[in-house]
Amino acid sequence: MAFYETVFIARQEISAAQVDALSDQFTAVLSENGGSVKKKEYWGLKGLAFRIKKNRKGHYVLLNIDAPPAGLHEMERQMRINEDILRFLTVRVDALEEGPSAMLQSRGREDRPRRFDDRPRRYEDRGPRSDAVQTEAAVEG
């Protein structure tokens, strides 16, 4: 059996309870095929970075799966059929991670001041600054 991480996005209109029912449904599919879900994480109703099938938000669920490929294929097939599922991504991993994923960890420290975030911004304002250094050097020479 192999380890997989599956994230799926469900439509924004359905309730959290229905999302729960969906993940139970996929868990049942996996266990029928000899697999199991080691961890289930509900990330909540999150805003999408762009619209998917006219949706601006979606319910995110992460499943850590230990299942044979056949079971996973069956689950993915049912996800494709299900119209409540906007999108899903399955990644094969060497080991399933313990404890809450990075997504849930960052939720807790959302209100902390941002520290490292100035690094990418330096990329955009790099041009004028290097110009300034050059003119300074030219004056010296």
Added chain:
Amino acid sequence: MPVVVSTGRSGGRRPFFRRRKSCPFSGPHAPKIDYKDLRLLQRFVSERGKMVPSRITAVSTKKQRALAQAVKRARFLALLPYAVK
């Protein structure tokens, strides 16, 4: 015959000095590259949503490849934008 030594830097008295940064993903306490860790990925993506080149961020070639894969996965899941207008 005079030998012209060109350093490419004008001045020379105060050469442009930049400390060589090391890769943020190597070392004992390096973070793990994960497509779910948005806080981490956002540091390597510009405001337009493009990836920042590794010559700016000093990420090693190997880690930059892993990072690119993680950003692409995050984009597929609509966690990161493909482009910001």
